[in-house]
Amino acid sequence: MASTNDLKNGLVLKLEGGQLWSVVEFxxxxxxxxPAxxxxxxxxxxxGKVVDKTFNAGVKVETATVDKRDMQFSYMDGDYFVFMDMETYDQLMIDRKVVGDAANFLVEGFEATVAQHEGEVLFVELPAAVELTIQETEPGVQGDRSTGGTKPATLETGHQINVPLFITTGEKxxxxTRTSDYLGRVNS
Structure with a gap:
Protein backbone atom coordinates (compact mmCIF):
# COMPACT_ATOMS: atom_id res chain seq x y z
CA MET A 1 0.00 0.00 0.00
CA ALA A 2 1.14 3.49 -0.81
CA SER A 3 -0.27 6.92 -0.27
CA THR A 4 -1.37 9.10 -3.18
CA ASN A 5 1.38 11.46 -2.02
CA ASP A 6 3.92 8.76 -3.03
CA LEU A 7 2.74 8.49 -6.65
CA LYS A 8 5.35 8.75 -9.39
CA ASN A 9 5.46 8.09 -13.12
CA GLY A 10 5.69 4.40 -13.98
CA LEU A 11 4.25 3.20 -10.65
CA VAL A 12 1.69 0.42 -11.19
CA LEU A 13 -1.50 0.55 -9.12
CA LYS A 14 -4.05 -2.19 -8.54
CA LEU A 15 -7.49 -0.57 -8.80
CA GLU A 16 -11.11 -1.41 -9.59
CA GLY A 17 -11.44 -5.16 -9.38
CA GLY A 18 -7.74 -5.98 -9.53
CA GLN A 19 -6.98 -4.20 -12.80
CA LEU A 20 -3.44 -2.88 -13.18
CA TRP A 21 -2.96 0.79 -14.05
CA SER A 22 0.34 2.55 -14.68
CA VAL A 23 0.77 6.19 -13.65
CA VAL A 24 1.53 8.24 -16.77
CA GLU A 25 1.21 11.71 -15.21
CA PHE A 26 0.37 13.05 -11.79
CA PRO A 35 -8.71 19.83 0.64
CA ALA A 36 -5.70 18.95 -1.50
CA GLY A 48 -3.60 0.49 -23.09
CA LYS A 49 -6.68 2.59 -22.32
CA VAL A 50 -5.81 5.96 -20.73
CA VAL A 51 -8.11 7.58 -18.16
CA ASP A 52 -7.98 10.63 -15.90
CA LYS A 53 -8.57 9.89 -12.22
CA THR A 54 -8.55 12.17 -9.20
CA PHE A 55 -7.63 10.99 -5.71
CA ASN A 56 -7.91 12.83 -2.41
CA ALA A 57 -4.46 13.61 -1.02
CA GLY A 58 -3.17 11.05 1.46
CA VAL A 59 -5.56 8.26 0.42
CA LYS A 60 -4.03 4.77 0.45
CA VAL A 61 -3.82 2.97 -2.91
CA GLU A 62 -2.70 -0.59 -3.57
CA THR A 63 0.46 -0.93 -5.63
CA ALA A 64 1.37 -3.91 -7.78
CA THR A 65 4.82 -5.38 -8.17
CA VAL A 66 5.77 -5.53 -11.83
CA ASP A 67 8.96 -7.35 -12.71
CA LYS A 68 10.61 -5.88 -15.81
CA ARG A 69 13.40 -7.93 -17.36
CA ASP A 70 15.53 -7.45 -20.44
CA MET A 71 15.03 -10.41 -22.73
CA GLN A 72 16.19 -11.34 -26.19
CA PHE A 73 13.75 -12.43 -28.90
CA SER A 74 14.86 -15.88 -30.06
CA TYR A 75 12.31 -17.23 -32.54
CA MET A 76 8.64 -17.72 -33.44
CA ASP A 77 6.83 -20.91 -32.53
CA GLY A 78 3.40 -20.80 -34.16
CA ASP A 79 1.52 -17.89 -32.55
CA TYR A 80 4.07 -17.60 -29.77
CA PHE A 81 7.18 -15.48 -29.52
CA VAL A 82 10.01 -17.14 -27.62
CA PHE A 83 12.15 -14.81 -25.51
CA MET A 84 15.29 -15.71 -23.59
CA ASP A 85 16.22 -14.14 -20.27
CA MET A 86 19.72 -12.70 -20.71
CA GLU A 87 20.78 -13.53 -17.14
CA THR A 88 19.31 -16.97 -16.46
CA TYR A 89 18.97 -18.17 -20.09
CA ASP A 90 15.41 -19.31 -19.31
CA GLN A 91 13.05 -19.26 -22.26
CA LEU A 92 9.60 -17.70 -22.08
CA MET A 93 6.82 -18.22 -24.63
CA ILE A 94 4.62 -15.14 -25.09
CA ASP A 95 1.34 -15.13 -27.04
CA ARG A 96 1.11 -12.86 -30.11
CA LYS A 97 -1.82 -10.99 -28.49
CA VAL A 98 0.37 -9.96 -25.55
CA VAL A 99 3.26 -8.89 -27.80
CA GLY A 100 0.85 -6.68 -29.77
CA ASP A 101 2.29 -4.07 -32.15
CA ALA A 102 5.83 -4.84 -30.99
CA ALA A 103 5.62 -7.89 -33.29
CA ASN A 104 5.98 -5.53 -36.27
CA PHE A 105 9.55 -4.71 -35.23
CA LEU A 106 10.89 -7.93 -33.71
CA VAL A 107 13.80 -9.62 -35.45
CA GLU A 108 15.72 -12.55 -33.99
CA GLY A 109 18.33 -11.26 -31.58
CA PHE A 110 16.51 -8.01 -30.69
CA GLU A 111 16.32 -7.13 -27.02
CA ALA A 112 13.06 -6.06 -25.41
CA THR A 113 11.75 -5.43 -21.91
CA VAL A 114 9.21 -8.00 -20.76
CA ALA A 115 6.96 -6.99 -17.85
CA GLN A 116 5.45 -9.66 -15.62
CA HIS A 117 3.08 -9.57 -12.65
CA GLU A 118 2.66 -12.72 -10.55
CA GLY A 119 4.07 -14.86 -13.36
CA GLU A 120 1.74 -13.44 -16.03
CA VAL A 121 3.29 -11.50 -18.91
CA LEU A 122 1.68 -8.06 -19.13
CA PHE A 123 3.43 -6.48 -22.11
CA VAL A 124 6.56 -6.39 -24.24
CA GLU A 125 8.27 -3.02 -24.54
CA LEU A 126 10.72 -2.21 -27.32
CA PRO A 127 13.25 0.61 -27.44
CA ALA A 128 11.84 3.85 -28.90
CA ALA A 129 13.70 3.26 -32.18
CA VAL A 130 15.03 0.15 -33.92
CA GLU A 131 17.24 -0.42 -36.95
CA LEU A 132 15.70 -2.57 -39.67
CA THR A 133 16.49 -3.40 -43.30
CA ILE A 134 14.19 -2.53 -46.19
CA GLN A 135 13.18 -5.82 -47.77
CA GLU A 136 11.24 -4.39 -50.68
CA THR A 137 10.34 -0.98 -52.07
CA GLU A 138 9.78 0.53 -55.50
CA PRO A 139 12.52 2.70 -56.96
CA GLY A 140 11.98 6.44 -56.56
CA VAL A 141 11.07 8.45 -59.65
CA GLN A 142 14.00 10.57 -60.87
CA GLY A 143 13.38 14.29 -60.44
CA ASP A 144 10.60 13.86 -57.88
CA ARG A 145 12.70 15.02 -54.93
CA SER A 146 11.30 18.48 -54.25
CA THR A 147 7.87 17.31 -53.13
CA GLY A 148 9.19 15.40 -50.13
CA GLY A 149 6.90 12.53 -51.03
CA THR A 150 6.90 9.07 -49.55
CA LYS A 151 6.40 5.56 -50.83
CA PRO A 152 5.50 2.27 -49.15
CA ALA A 153 8.31 -0.05 -48.10
CA THR A 154 8.28 -3.50 -46.54
CA LEU A 155 10.64 -4.08 -43.62
CA GLU A 156 12.49 -7.34 -42.94
CA THR A 157 9.75 -8.18 -40.41
CA GLY A 158 7.06 -7.93 -43.10
CA HIS A 159 5.64 -4.69 -41.64
CA GLN A 160 4.92 -1.93 -44.15
CA ILE A 161 5.80 1.73 -43.51
CA ASN A 162 6.17 4.89 -45.57
CA VAL A 163 9.70 6.02 -46.42
CA PRO A 164 11.13 8.92 -48.46
CA LEU A 165 11.51 8.38 -52.21
CA PHE A 166 15.33 8.12 -52.08
CA ILE A 167 15.32 4.96 -49.92
CA THR A 168 16.14 1.76 -51.82
CA THR A 169 15.78 -1.97 -51.18
CA GLY A 170 18.46 -3.36 -48.86
CA GLU A 171 19.10 -0.11 -46.98
CA LYS A 172 19.16 -0.11 -43.19
CA THR A 177 8.46 1.68 -32.71
CA ARG A 178 5.63 3.78 -31.24
CA THR A 179 4.42 5.41 -34.46
CA SER A 180 5.97 3.29 -37.27
CA ASP A 181 7.56 6.46 -38.65
CA TYR A 182 10.78 6.53 -40.67
CA LEU A 183 13.46 8.33 -38.63
CA GLY A 184 16.47 8.20 -40.93
CA ARG A 185 19.16 6.12 -42.57
CA VAL A 186 21.64 4.16 -40.52
CA ASN A 187 25.25 4.97 -41.34
CA SER A 188 27.24 1.79 -41.72
Whole structure:
Protein backbone atom coordinates (compact mmCIF):
# COMPACT_ATOMS: atom_id res chain seq x y z
CA MET A 1 0.00 0.00 0.00
CA ALA A 2 1.14 3.49 -0.81
CA SER A 3 -0.27 6.92 -0.27
CA THR A 4 -1.37 9.10 -3.18
CA ASN A 5 1.38 11.46 -2.02
CA ASP A 6 3.92 8.76 -3.03
CA LEU A 7 2.74 8.49 -6.65
CA LYS A 8 5.35 8.75 -9.39
CA ASN A 9 5.46 8.09 -13.12
CA GLY A 10 5.69 4.40 -13.98
CA LEU A 11 4.25 3.20 -10.65
CA VAL A 12 1.69 0.42 -11.19
CA LEU A 13 -1.50 0.55 -9.12
CA LYS A 14 -4.05 -2.19 -8.54
CA LEU A 15 -7.49 -0.57 -8.80
CA GLU A 16 -11.11 -1.41 -9.59
CA GLY A 17 -11.44 -5.16 -9.38
CA GLY A 18 -7.74 -5.98 -9.53
CA GLN A 19 -6.98 -4.20 -12.80
CA LEU A 20 -3.44 -2.88 -13.18
CA TRP A 21 -2.96 0.79 -14.05
CA SER A 22 0.34 2.55 -14.68
CA VAL A 23 0.77 6.19 -13.65
CA VAL A 24 1.53 8.24 -16.77
CA GLU A 25 1.21 11.71 -15.21
CA PHE A 26 0.37 13.05 -11.79
CA UNK A 27 -0.10 16.47 -10.27
CA UNK A 28 -0.59 17.44 -6.62
CA UNK A 29 -3.15 20.24 -6.41
CA UNK A 30 -3.69 22.39 -3.32
CA UNK A 31 -6.55 24.74 -4.05
CA UNK A 32 -6.94 27.89 -1.99
CA UNK A 33 -10.18 26.56 -0.61
CA UNK A 34 -10.88 22.92 0.19
CA PRO A 35 -8.71 19.83 0.64
CA ALA A 36 -5.70 18.95 -1.50
CA UNK A 37 -6.04 16.29 -4.19
CA UNK A 38 -3.94 14.41 -6.72
CA UNK A 39 -4.90 14.54 -10.40
CA UNK A 40 -3.54 11.55 -12.37
CA UNK A 41 -3.51 10.14 -15.86
CA UNK A 42 -3.53 6.33 -15.68
CA UNK A 43 -2.92 3.78 -18.43
CA UNK A 44 -4.41 0.29 -18.24
CA UNK A 45 -1.44 -2.07 -18.46
CA UNK A 46 -3.30 -4.73 -20.44
CA UNK A 47 -5.59 -2.75 -22.76
CA GLY A 48 -3.60 0.49 -23.09
CA LYS A 49 -6.68 2.59 -22.32
CA VAL A 50 -5.81 5.96 -20.73
CA VAL A 51 -8.11 7.58 -18.16
CA ASP A 52 -7.98 10.63 -15.90
CA LYS A 53 -8.57 9.89 -12.22
CA THR A 54 -8.55 12.17 -9.20
CA PHE A 55 -7.63 10.99 -5.71
CA ASN A 56 -7.91 12.83 -2.41
CA ALA A 57 -4.46 13.61 -1.02
CA GLY A 58 -3.17 11.05 1.46
CA VAL A 59 -5.56 8.26 0.42
CA LYS A 60 -4.03 4.77 0.45
CA VAL A 61 -3.82 2.97 -2.91
CA GLU A 62 -2.70 -0.59 -3.57
CA THR A 63 0.46 -0.93 -5.63
CA ALA A 64 1.37 -3.91 -7.78
CA THR A 65 4.82 -5.38 -8.17
CA VAL A 66 5.77 -5.53 -11.83
CA ASP A 67 8.96 -7.35 -12.71
CA LYS A 68 10.61 -5.88 -15.81
CA ARG A 69 13.40 -7.93 -17.36
CA ASP A 70 15.53 -7.45 -20.44
CA MET A 71 15.03 -10.41 -22.73
CA GLN A 72 16.19 -11.34 -26.19
CA PHE A 73 13.75 -12.43 -28.90
CA SER A 74 14.86 -15.88 -30.06
CA TYR A 75 12.31 -17.23 -32.54
CA MET A 76 8.64 -17.72 -33.44
CA ASP A 77 6.83 -20.91 -32.53
CA GLY A 78 3.40 -20.80 -34.16
CA ASP A 79 1.52 -17.89 -32.55
CA TYR A 80 4.07 -17.60 -29.77
CA PHE A 81 7.18 -15.48 -29.52
CA VAL A 82 10.01 -17.14 -27.62
CA PHE A 83 12.15 -14.81 -25.51
CA MET A 84 15.29 -15.71 -23.59
CA ASP A 85 16.22 -14.14 -20.27
CA MET A 86 19.72 -12.70 -20.71
CA GLU A 87 20.78 -13.53 -17.14
CA THR A 88 19.31 -16.97 -16.46
CA TYR A 89 18.97 -18.17 -20.09
CA ASP A 90 15.41 -19.31 -19.31
CA GLN A 91 13.05 -19.26 -22.26
CA LEU A 92 9.60 -17.70 -22.08
CA MET A 93 6.82 -18.22 -24.63
CA ILE A 94 4.62 -15.14 -25.09
CA ASP A 95 1.34 -15.13 -27.04
CA ARG A 96 1.11 -12.86 -30.11
CA LYS A 97 -1.82 -10.99 -28.49
CA VAL A 98 0.37 -9.96 -25.55
CA VAL A 99 3.26 -8.89 -27.80
CA GLY A 100 0.85 -6.68 -29.77
CA ASP A 101 2.29 -4.07 -32.15
CA ALA A 102 5.83 -4.84 -30.99
CA ALA A 103 5.62 -7.89 -33.29
CA ASN A 104 5.98 -5.53 -36.27
CA PHE A 105 9.55 -4.71 -35.23
CA LEU A 106 10.89 -7.93 -33.71
CA VAL A 107 13.80 -9.62 -35.45
CA GLU A 108 15.72 -12.55 -33.99
CA GLY A 109 18.33 -11.26 -31.58
CA PHE A 110 16.51 -8.01 -30.69
CA GLU A 111 16.32 -7.13 -27.02
CA ALA A 112 13.06 -6.06 -25.41
CA THR A 113 11.75 -5.43 -21.91
CA VAL A 114 9.21 -8.00 -20.76
CA ALA A 115 6.96 -6.99 -17.85
CA GLN A 116 5.45 -9.66 -15.62
CA HIS A 117 3.08 -9.57 -12.65
CA GLU A 118 2.66 -12.72 -10.55
CA GLY A 119 4.07 -14.86 -13.36
CA GLU A 120 1.74 -13.44 -16.03
CA VAL A 121 3.29 -11.50 -18.91
CA LEU A 122 1.68 -8.06 -19.13
CA PHE A 123 3.43 -6.48 -22.11
CA VAL A 124 6.56 -6.39 -24.24
CA GLU A 125 8.27 -3.02 -24.54
CA LEU A 126 10.72 -2.21 -27.32
CA PRO A 127 13.25 0.61 -27.44
CA ALA A 128 11.84 3.85 -28.90
CA ALA A 129 13.70 3.26 -32.18
CA VAL A 130 15.03 0.15 -33.92
CA GLU A 131 17.24 -0.42 -36.95
CA LEU A 132 15.70 -2.57 -39.67
CA THR A 133 16.49 -3.40 -43.30
CA ILE A 134 14.19 -2.53 -46.19
CA GLN A 135 13.18 -5.82 -47.77
CA GLU A 136 11.24 -4.39 -50.68
CA THR A 137 10.34 -0.98 -52.07
CA GLU A 138 9.78 0.53 -55.50
CA PRO A 139 12.52 2.70 -56.96
CA GLY A 140 11.98 6.44 -56.56
CA VAL A 141 11.07 8.45 -59.65
CA GLN A 142 14.00 10.57 -60.87
CA GLY A 143 13.38 14.29 -60.44
CA ASP A 144 10.60 13.86 -57.88
CA ARG A 145 12.70 15.02 -54.93
CA SER A 146 11.30 18.48 -54.25
CA THR A 147 7.87 17.31 -53.13
CA GLY A 148 9.19 15.40 -50.13
CA GLY A 149 6.90 12.53 -51.03
CA THR A 150 6.90 9.07 -49.55
CA LYS A 151 6.40 5.56 -50.83
CA PRO A 152 5.50 2.27 -49.15
CA ALA A 153 8.31 -0.05 -48.10
CA THR A 154 8.28 -3.50 -46.54
CA LEU A 155 10.64 -4.08 -43.62
CA GLU A 156 12.49 -7.34 -42.94
CA THR A 157 9.75 -8.18 -40.41
CA GLY A 158 7.06 -7.93 -43.10
CA HIS A 159 5.64 -4.69 -41.64
CA GLN A 160 4.92 -1.93 -44.15
CA ILE A 161 5.80 1.73 -43.51
CA ASN A 162 6.17 4.89 -45.57
CA VAL A 163 9.70 6.02 -46.42
CA PRO A 164 11.13 8.92 -48.46
CA LEU A 165 11.51 8.38 -52.21
CA PHE A 166 15.33 8.12 -52.08
CA ILE A 167 15.32 4.96 -49.92
CA THR A 168 16.14 1.76 -51.82
CA THR A 169 15.78 -1.97 -51.18
CA GLY A 170 18.46 -3.36 -48.86
CA GLU A 171 19.10 -0.11 -46.98
CA LYS A 172 19.16 -0.11 -43.19
CA UNK A 173 16.88 2.51 -41.64
CA UNK A 174 15.84 3.65 -38.17
CA UNK A 175 12.12 3.27 -37.35
CA UNK A 176 10.11 4.68 -34.42
CA THR A 177 8.46 1.68 -32.71
CA ARG A 178 5.63 3.78 -31.24
CA THR A 179 4.42 5.41 -34.46
CA SER A 180 5.97 3.29 -37.27
CA ASP A 181 7.56 6.46 -38.65
CA TYR A 182 10.78 6.53 -40.67
CA LEU A 183 13.46 8.33 -38.63
CA GLY A 184 16.47 8.20 -40.93
CA ARG A 185 19.16 6.12 -42.57
CA VAL A 186 21.64 4.16 -40.52
CA ASN A 187 25.25 4.97 -41.34
CA SER A 188 27.24 1.79 -41.72
Missing amino acids: QHVKPGKG FVRTKLKNVLS IKVD
